[in-house]
Amino acid sequence: MAQPMAQTVFAPWDDPDETPLIRFENVTKRFGDFTAIDDLSLDIYAREFFALLGPSGCGKTTMMRMLAGFETPTSGTIRLAGQDIAPVPPNKRAVNMMFQSYALFPHLSVWDNIAFGLRREGMDKDALNDRVEEMLRLTRLGKFAKRKPHQISGGQRQRVALARSLAKAPKLLLLDEPLGALDAKLREDTQFELMDIQEKTGTTFVIVTHDQEEAMTVASRVAVMDEGRLVQVATPDRIYETPETVYVADFIGDVNIIEGTAAPDGDQTHVIWAEGHDPIIGSTDRAFERGQQVFYAIRPEKVAISANRPEDAVNAVKGKILDIAYLGNLSTYHVELPTGHIIKAQTANTRRIARRAYTWEDEVWLSWTGTAGILLES
Amino acid sequence: MRRFSWFNATSLTLGFAFLYLPMILLIVYSFNASKLVTVWAGFSTQWYGELFRDEAFLDAAWVTLQVAVISSTIATVLGTMAAIVLVRSGRFVGRTLFSGMIYAPLVMPEVITGLSLLLLFIGIGLDRGVLTIVLAHTTFSMCYVSVVVSSRLVSFDQSLEEAALDLGCSPFDAFRLVTLPIIAPAVISGWLLAFTLSLDDLVIASFTAGPSATTLPIKIFSSVRLGVSPEINALSTIMIGIVAVGVITASLISKRASLRQQQDEQAAARATG
Ligand SMILES: Nc1ncnc2c1ncn2[C@@H]1O[C@H](COP(=O)(O)OP(=O)(O)O)[C@@H](O)[C@H]1O
Ligand SMILES: [Mg+2]
Numbered sequence: 193m194a195q196p197m198a199q200t201v202f203a204p205w206d207d208p209d210e211t212p213l214i215r216f217e218n219v220t221k222r223f224g225d226f227t228a229i230d231d232l233s234l235d236i237y238a239r240e241f242f243a244l245l246g247p248s249g250c251g252k253t254t255m256m257r258m259l260a261g262f263e264t265p266t267s268g269t270i271r272l273a274g275q276d277i278a279p280v281p282p283n284k285r286a287v288n289m290m291f292q293s294y295a296l297f298p299h300l301s302v303w304d305n306i307a308f309g310l311r312r313e314g315m316d317k318d319a320l321n322d323r324v325e326e327m328l329r330l331t332r333l334g335k336f337a338k339r340k341p342h343q344i345s346g347g348q349r350q351r352v353a354l355a356r357s358l359a360k361a362p363k364l365l366l367l368d369e370p371l372g373a374l375d376a377k378l379r380e381d382t383q384f385e386l387m388d389i390q391e392k393t394g395t396t397f398v399i400v401t402h403d404q405e406e407a408m409t410v411a412s413r414v415a416v417m418d419e420g421r422l423v424q425v426a427t428p429d430r431i432y433e434t435p436e437t438v439y440v441a442d443f444i445g446d447v448n449i450i451e452g453t454a455a456p457d458g459d460q461t462h463v464i465w466a467e468g469h470d471p472i473i474g475s476t477d478r479a480f481e482r483g484q485q486v487f488y489a490i491r492p493e494k495v496a497i498s499a500n501r502p503e504d505a506v507n508a509v510k511g512k513i514l515d516i517a518y519l520g521n522l523s524t525y526h527v528e529l530p531t532g533h534i535i536k537a538q539t540a541n542t543r544r545i546a547r548r549a550y551t552w553e554d555e556v557w558l559s560w561t562g563t564a565g566i567l568l569e570s
Numbered sequence: 571m572r573r574f575s576w577f578n579a580t581s582l583t584l585g586f587a588f589l590y591l592p593m594i595l596l597i598v599y600s601f602n603a604s605k606l607v608t609v610w611a612g613f614s615t616q617w618y619g620e621l622f623r624d625e626a627f628l629d630a631a632w633v634t635l636q637v638a639v640i641s642s643t644i645a646t647v648l649g650t651m652a653a654i655v656l657v658r659s660g661r662f663v664g665r666t667l668f669s670g671m672i673y674a675p676l677v678m679p680e681v682i683t684g685l686s687l688l689l690l691f692i693g694i695g696l697d698r699g700v701l702t703i704v705l706a707h708t709t710f711s712m713c714y715v716s717v718v719v720s721s722r723l724v725s726f727d728q729s730l731e732e733a734a735l736d737l738g739c740s741p742f743d744a745f746r747l748v749t750l751p752i753i754a755p756a757v758i759s760g761w762l763l764a765f766t767l768s769l770d771d772l773v774i775a776s777f778t779a780g781p782s783a784t785t786l787p788i789k790i791f792s793s794v795r796l797g798v799s800p801e802i803n804a805l806s807t808i809m810i811g812i813v814a815v816g817v818i819t820a821s822l823i824s825k826r827a828s829l830r831q832q833q834d835e836q837a838a839a840r841a842t843g
Binding site: 260261262281282283284287288289291292293295296297298299308309312313356357360 | 727729730732733734735736737738739740741743747748751752
């Protein structure tokens with residue numbers, strides 16, 4: 193079948209004519225002497241599924257609470273659809289928040305919890321009934337409508353919280369670690385459910401998480417935060433493949449970091465990392481000066497492991513297997529080089545094996561291509 | 571099953587006897603047929619009948635009831651408001667002073683509270699009567715309400731109120747529709763506590779009552795000075811009954827609320843586990 197039109201990629205952040213739905217302009221938030229958010233600027237576009245990622249205490253919840261109206265910036269402005277929202281109280285904002293603790297009203301049934309926001313709007317009875325039933329269908333909670341929050345399971349509560357925050361069809365929905373309390377299986381199901389709901393309703397989602405896999409799964413863009421600042425904002429694949437700093441590379445997924453000095457050579461850059469060893473050859477868009485400190489970052493799955501030195505390998509080092517982590521679908525080998533560096537190499541377990549090809553103390557070769565790793569300044 | 575040791579059984583019996591024997595005697599003698607308080611002459615309810623024909627006692631009972639209902643209601647409103655300010659507002663200038671001042675009347679000698687109120691009422695020229703007793707009782711019982719309600723508010727999840735605001739409630743609506751229904755058991759037990767405190771207060775009422783209004787405790791106290799009568803025993807028995815019902819209801823309400831929550835949670839665990 194012929195495709196009449198090429199599908200356009202959703203990437204409003206690349207379009208200079210697009211106006212963002214949310215705009216943080218040099219926002220700083222202090223609690224006493226403590227700076228929770230530090231001169232932060234950020235644009236989030238309509239219909240995005242935007243993830244805030246970072247370690248505990250880096251200011252993710254504070255960002256959400258400023259958007260919802262429970263905190264006001266110490267300086268800077270936050271605009272929602274162009275309008276400064278500082279003077280707008282929480283109950284007048286077209287923003288709804290799903291709380292980290294769910295915050296369901298314990299004295300109301302599931303049905304009344306979902307209807308709560310609609311009643312405040314003064315929606316007429318029939319429309320309200322329809323809307324609540326629609327939300328119950330969407331979150332598959334029909335059977336539990338009459339129960340109280342403490343009479344349903346954790347996963348169901350989480351869906352009630354979601355339904356309640358979605359019911360008012362907000363312009364912007366804030367999800368603060370919405371899946372934190374769920375077990376792995378339910379978590380994965382719910383992530384896909386969230387993406388589905390987002391697609392159906394067209395709401396803009398901002399999700400907070402400290403789970404990088406979750407951010408990678410659901411998000412259109414990911415912002416990595418550290419101590420109240422944004423370190424990098426990009427699509428999940430760019431964050432993973434081209435992190436801009438060691439912090440980001442280290443935070444997202446597993447990575448080997450090798451420190452050295454740069455030696456540019458034509459369109460390649462050599463990394464001199466240990467005396468008596470061949471330099472690592474890498475390619476980069478950045479210009480490094482000769483002798484400049486550089487960090488070479490390479491993901492374990494991009495490092496191949498073999499018994500002999502592969503003939504055409506651009507980069508190859510020899511080492512001894514220190515440890516093997518069997519993860520079911522993958523195995524990670526920790527290989528110690530004569531220099532003392534420990535490099536992780538990952539292989540997919542495509543066959544059911546009774547016997548591993550390599551075992552502890554084996555001498556092996558690690559190899560990778562010239563474009564497998566990236567060079568970072570810090 | 572655990573058995574009481576000999577020592578435990580004895581000390582328990584002695585302790586309870588010490589606490590309740592006088593009251594049991596009073597209740598028993600209120601059903602005595604004899605006019606002489608200490609001589610048993612058979613069972614009778616005649617003193618109850620006489621009590622209900624005694625105008626002075628009935629008036630005092632009516633005043634007491636009015637005072638208790640009105641003062642405990644006002645005390646509940648004020649005490650709840652004070653509790654919210656104390657628990658919620660975090661640090662503000664003078665918070666420690668404010669909370670200390672709320673709780674001070676708990677340990678203040680009643681004579682002092684009564685005297686100072688009396689001086690105030692005389693100072694502003696307020697005639698002593700039902701109104702002054704109501705004001706006085708509100709003053710001292712609101713701190714009890716405030717203690718009961720704030721102990722509940724401490725464990726109240728603030729994000730519930732934020733969720734209500736987030737869903738479009740004004741701050742007042744958030745309180746009315748979310749906070750109040752959830753803390754209602756504590757507010758009700760606070761009210762009952764204030765009610766029973768007002769019912770049996772003698773000292774403060776004596777300072778603030780006037781000739782136009784006398785409460786039952788004052789009435790009882792002054793009649794006892796002329797000698798204990800079986801009528802008084804009957805009246806006291808009724809008061810013990812009311813106070814006991816009030817206190818037991820207050821504690822049952824808070825017990826039941828937490829018990830029901832627990833049972834529901836267990837039921838939910840069974841349904842999903
Ligand atoms: N109301 C507050 N008062 C003082 N410090 C706060 C307050 N809220 C947050 N913080 C501090 O700000 C920092 C960021 O908090 P938060 O945004 O909750 O982090 P997280 O990224 O884990 O959600 C933390 O160090 C926290 O202790
Ligand atoms: Mg948080």
